Amino acid sequence: MKEKYNPHSIETKWQKQWEETKAFRVKEDPGREKYYLLEMFPYPSGRIHMGHVRNYTIGDVVARYKRMKGFNVLHPMGWDAFGMPAENAAIANRVHPARWTYDNIDYMRTQLKRLGFSYDWERELATCDASYYRWEQLFFLRMWEKGLVYRKRSLVNWCAKCQTVLANEQVVGEGQCWRCDTPVQGQELEQWFFRITHYAEELLAWCEKLPGWPDKVLTMQRNWIGKSYGTEIDFPLADGSGKLTVFTTRPDTVFGATFMSLAVEHPMTLQLSRNTSEEAAVLNFVKKVQGTNRRPDSDVDLEKEGVFTGVYCINPATEEKIPVFTANFVLMGYGTGAVMAVPTHDQRDFEFARKYGLPLRVVIQPNGEAPLSPESMIEAYEGPGILDHSGPFNGQDNETAKKSITRYLEEKGQGREKVQYRLRDWGVSRQRYWGAPIPMIYCERCGIVPVKEEDLPVLLPLEAEITPSGGSPLPLLKEFIETVCPQCQGPGRRETDTMDTFVESSWYFDRYACPDYEHGPLDTKRVDYWMPVDQYIGGVEHAVLHLLYSRFFTKVLRDLGWLKVDEPFTNLLTQGMVIKDGSKMSKSKGNVVDPDQLVKKYGADTVRLFCLFASPPERDLDWSDQGVEGSFRFIQRFWNLALDCRGRIAGKAFSPEKVPAEGAGRSLYIKLNQTIKKVTEDIEDRFHFNTAISAIMELVNALYLFQAEQKDDPLKDTLLAGGVETGLILLSPIVPHVSEELWNLLGKKGSVHRQPWPQWDPQALQEEEQVVVIQVNGKVRSRITVGASVSEEEIKTLALEQPRIQEWIQGKELGKVLVVQRKLVNIVVRH
RNA sequence: GCGAGAGUGGCGGAAUUGGUAGACGCACUGGACUUAGGAUCCAGCCCUGGAAACAGGGUGGGGGUUCAAAUCCCCCCUCUCGCACCA
Numbered sequence: 001m002k003e004k005y006n007p008h009s010i011e012t013k014w015q016k017q018w019e020e021t022k023a024f025r026v027k028e029d030p031g032r033e034k035y036y037l038l039e040m041f042p043y044p045s046g047r048i049h050m051g052h053v054r055n056y057t058i059g060d061v062v063a064r065y066k067r068m069k070g071f072n073v074l075h076p077m078g079w080d081a082f083g084m085p086a087e088n089a090a091i092a093n094r095v096h097p098a099r100w101t102y103d104n105i106d107y108m109r110t111q112l113k114r115l116g117f118s119y120d121w122e123r124e125l126a127t128c129d130a131s132y133y134r135w136e137q138l139f140f141l142r143m144w145e146k147g148l149v150y151r152k153r154s155l156v157n158w159c160a161k162c163q164t165v166l167a168n169e170q171v172v173g174e175g176q177c178w179r180c181d182t183p184v185q186g187q188e189l190e191q192w193f194f195r196i197t198h199y200a201e202e203l204l205a206w207c208e209k210l211p212g213w214p215d216k217v218l219t220m221q222r223n224w225i226g227k228s229y230g231t232e233i234d235f236p237l238a239d240g241s242g243k244l245t246v247f248t249t250r251p252d253t254v255f256g257a258t259f260m261s262l263a264v265e266h267p268m269t270l271q272l273s274r275n276t277s278e279e280a281a282v283l284n285f286v287k288k289v290q291g292t293n294r295r296p297d298s299d300v301d302l303e304k305e306g307v308f309t310g311v312y313c314i315n316p317a318t319e320e321k322i323p324v325f326t327a328n329f330v331l332m333g334y335g336t337g338a339v340m341a342v343p344t345h346d347q348r349d350f351e352f353a354r355k356y357g358l359p360l361r362v363v364i365q366p367n368g369e370a371p372l373s374p375e376s377m378i379e380a381y382e383g384p385g386i387l388d389h390s391g392p393f394n395g396q397d398n399e400t401a402k403k404s405i406t407r408y409l410e411e412k413g414q415g416r417e418k419v420q421y422r423l424r425d426w427g428v429s430r431q432r433y434w435g436a437p438i439p440m441i442y443c444e445r446c447g448i449v450p451v452k453e454e455d456l457p458v459l460l461p462l463e464a465e466i467t468p469s470g471g472s473p474l475p476l477l478k479e480f481i482e483t484v485c486p487q488c489q490g491p492g493r494r495e496t497d498t499m500d501t502f503v504e505s506s507w508y509f510d511r512y513a514c515p516d517y518e519h520g521p522l523d524t525k526r527v528d529y530w531m532p533v534d535q536y537i538g539g540v541e542h543a544v545l546h547l548l549y550s551r552f553f554t555k556v557l558r559d560l561g562w563l564k565v566d567e568p569f570t571n572l573l574t575q576g577m578v579i580k581d582g583s584k585m586s587k588s589k590g591n592v593v594d595p596d597q598l599v600k601k602y603g604a605d606t607v608r609l610f611c612l613f614a615s616p617p618e619r620d621l622d623w624s625d626q627g628v629e630g631s632f633r634f635i636q637r638f639w640n641l642a643l644d645c646r647g648r649i650a651g652k653a654f655s656p657e658k659v660p661a662e663g664a665g666r667s668l669y670i671k672l673n674q675t676i677k678k679v680t681e682d683i684e685d686r687f688h689f690n691t692a693i694s695a696i697m698e699l700v701n702a703l704y705l706f707q708a709e710q711k712d713d714p715l716k717d718t719l720l721a722g723g724v725e726t727g728l729i730l731l732s733p734i735v736p737h738v739s740e741e742l743w744n745l746l747g748k749k750g751s752v753h754r755q756p757w758p759q760w761d762p763q764a765l766q767e768e769e770q771v772v773v774i775q776v777n778g779k780v781r782s783r784i785t786v787g788a789s790v791s792e793e794e795i796k797t798l799a800l801e802q803p804r805i806q807e808w809i810q811g812k813e814l815g816k817v818l819v820v821q822r823k824l825v826n827i828v829v830r831h
Numbered sequence: 832g833c834g835a836g837a838g839u840g841g842c843g844g845a846a847u848u849g850g851u852a853g854a855c856g857c858a859c860u861g862g863a864c865u866u867a868g869g870a871u872c873c874a875g876c877c878c879u880g881g882a883a884a885c886a887g888g889g890u891g892g893g894g895g896u897u898c899a900a901a902u903c904c905c906c907c908c909u910c911u912c913g914c915a916c917c918a
Contacts, residue, residue, distance in 0.1 A: 216836070218914080247917095261918090333918085334918075338918095613855085619844095690844070691856085694854065694856075815898075827898090
């Protein structure tokens with residue numbers, strides 16, 4: 001009697017066994033080659049979603065595959081456990097964020113275990129544990145000592161809903177909060193910053209040395225860092241009271257600068273207009289601009305506006321007096337917040353000049369075209385050309401002029417070459433409760449004083465009451481705030497801001513190497529063994545956020561002496577989203593598929609199989625309930641095959657020497673080896689599990705036929721045994737439970753997961769008979785089957801002899817006959 | 832506007848270096864088994880013509896290179912993602 005495939009009993013049984021035997025625990029072993037496979041850890045939001053299932057299934061297949069290939073595989077899991085949702089839940093359900101978070105972790109852990117992922121659960125960590133974040137506080141102190149942390153008053157991004165500041169990287173779309181989509185407002189606040197700009201050049205340079213990363217991600221990072229070469233030019237104020245400095249990538253156009261524009265936030269804007277007749281107008285304008293959203297809409301450009309500040313400065317090239325404006329389109333956050341305006345060669349300045357009747361002077365004439373004149377121009381000319389109206393530089397081409405004018409200004413002491421980055425420092429202060437406290441103290445006498453290292457951790461007080469208003473309760477908590485200044489022993493006040501949760505996720509992968517280490521953040525010996533991560537897998541939405549921060553942090557920890565690696569992730573796989581009915585799964589769309597229910601209905605193996613089979617990992621996965629049924633059917637099909645021939649193959653050991661030299665047995669053997677090769681290469685080289693699975697399906701189809709047609713031959717039974725067992729091994733990383741069960745039911749010893757990964761027999765692939773396609777003028781007209789020993793010359797002859805081919809070439813002039821690798825013959829004829 | 836990626840049957844997707852377009856699966860159609868089938872097995876399944884053999888067309892559109900193009904080159908269209916007044 002054949003057992004029925006019952007996924008639940010099988011899966012519970014093996015999961016229990018893996019758990020009890022700690023099957024996936026790893027130890028550092030310098031004698032073995034390591035492989036560190038990591039998936040982006042989840043935020044414990046309550047339940048896992050299909051995106052997690054997909055991400056972790058992809059990772060698990062690779063981890064299991066690498067283990068079978070003999071690597072010492074680190075495959076850990078943990079929780080990105082600080083963050084806003086816990087506070088929101090606290091308000092909504094009157095439950096403490098800690099309680100909510102740890103309950104979620106407990107539930108989600110069981111969900112992950114039900115999917116059969118091969119994690120070393122002994123390395124599990126949660127970033128909200130003091131045993132984790134205490135080290136982050138230590139990093140903060142050391143970075144402070146090195147000048148990599150500083151406090152500064154500046155214009156920051158404020159999310160009114162989350163009631164906190166956001167980093168530039170966390171402002172997404174059209175200026176919205178990455179978490180809640182609320183439009184972000186600008187606010188002037190004093191904040192803690194990490195000096196990521198110190199590493200701008202290195203972060204950029206290493207983009208060239210990460211061949212295992214997708215180009216898309218590297219491009220996004222390069223653009224985000226945004227390096228450009230240009231010149232800083234000083235424009236003295238006309239009254240001699242100082243100067244304004246601009247950054248420009250077009251120093252070649254400086255002779256055309258007929259006015260200047262300052263950002264409304266530029267410190268000089270209000271200062272210059274003070275006590276002039278323009279003061280009121282400027283003040284008005286600044287207020288008005290700051291009150292509006294200045295991000296241009298996707299389709300309509302914001303109209304350029306500005307007002308005269310009442311003062312003039314001197315163009316250092318022309319020595320002319322030019323007016324200084326403040327304008328709504330000048331950004332304070334880039335360059336110096338002041339720009340020289342060249343209306344003829346910059347579209348924004350052109351529009352501005354036309355609106356306010358400011359003078360235009362053409363200083364670049366396009367090559368070989370009619371010369372430009374200010375009267376006839378309808379838009380700015382931003383292309384290359386020859387200098388005009390530029391004094392001694394007339395006649396130079398503009399690229400040369402960039403250098404010569406910069407040199408000229410340098411000699412005058414009014415300019416210098418400048419490399420400008422778009423990247424700005426990482427604001428890490430969050431006005432939130434559920435995060436790692438920033439270990440700093442304010443003292444009236446000593447100013448800002450770091451907490452002493454021996455006093456770490458600064459514990460997040462768990463007795464805090466979350467207020468329904470949504471603000472952080474920390475500033476209200478006397479026991480927390482009131483402390484002693486470590487320097488003068490006088491009264492001190494603790495920093496109540498917590499750290500951005502992206503700080504925690506910037507080094508968790510290092511801590512997995514030694515999650516239990518108590519003498520420091522990282523145990524050098526273990527971390528050096530495991531780092532860097534060989535393969536990192538996660539969503540592309542972190543292309544600049546988490547992935548840039550992690551790269552930065554790795555370099556910081558290296559420079560602080562805790563790490564030896566320059567980069568954290570050697571290879572990166574960004575998986576696509578899970579889509580249903582044309583859009584991303586979301587509660588609001590109502591197209592969410594619950595992993596729990598699927599596992600309940602079909603079992604984890606089916607869910608895993610479908611996630612891998614439906615599309616290659618980097619593409620979006622289109623969810624299909626019928627597709628899931630198909631995956632379930634395939635598992636059953638394999639189950640039935642294995643058990644149907646259990647009697648025939650029991651105790652029969654496969655050996656390649658016994659394979660028949662020809663016939664159905666030989667074909668099956670060839671198919672088997674083709675499958676091993678295809679599956680191995682698809683997993684190893686490109687993570688294309690979908691095609692790996694198709695190949696196994698083909699093998700199963702072949703085994704079915706073979707089993708039905710080839711009977712009464714013990715030799716064929718051993719071949720069948722070899723086919724079924726190899727199929728099981730190939731499938732085991734994908735559907736681990738059912739493969740282990742069948743391995744057992746077939747009476748095989750040990751665990752299928754401990755089997756070495758099969759190798760293909762290259763001989764078998766070579767000697768295969770080939771179908772050769774015969775084309776006439778590129779169109780397929782016939783096919784012949786040839787053996788391995790047939791030469792190209794013979795194939796050519798055979799092809800021409802074919803009656804069907806004769807019909808096509810008869811009476812025509814025979815041209816070239818091309819033979820391609822025993823695959824194809826193309827006969828060229830003219831008529 | 833700039834940058835990146837994609838466009839292949841009714842659907843998800845194959846075709847790895849230019850060499851049989853549509854593997855594998857889903858859906859659908861027919862058949863077998865059956866009291867029954869929403870189980871299982873077998874077969875068919877790009878379009879047009881044809882009973883079939885076969886012929887012609889076909890990978891977003893147009894052009895080109897080549898014995899041969901989904902694949903390479905040029906132009907255009909559509910979609911997705913990222914950045915976006917960056918001086």
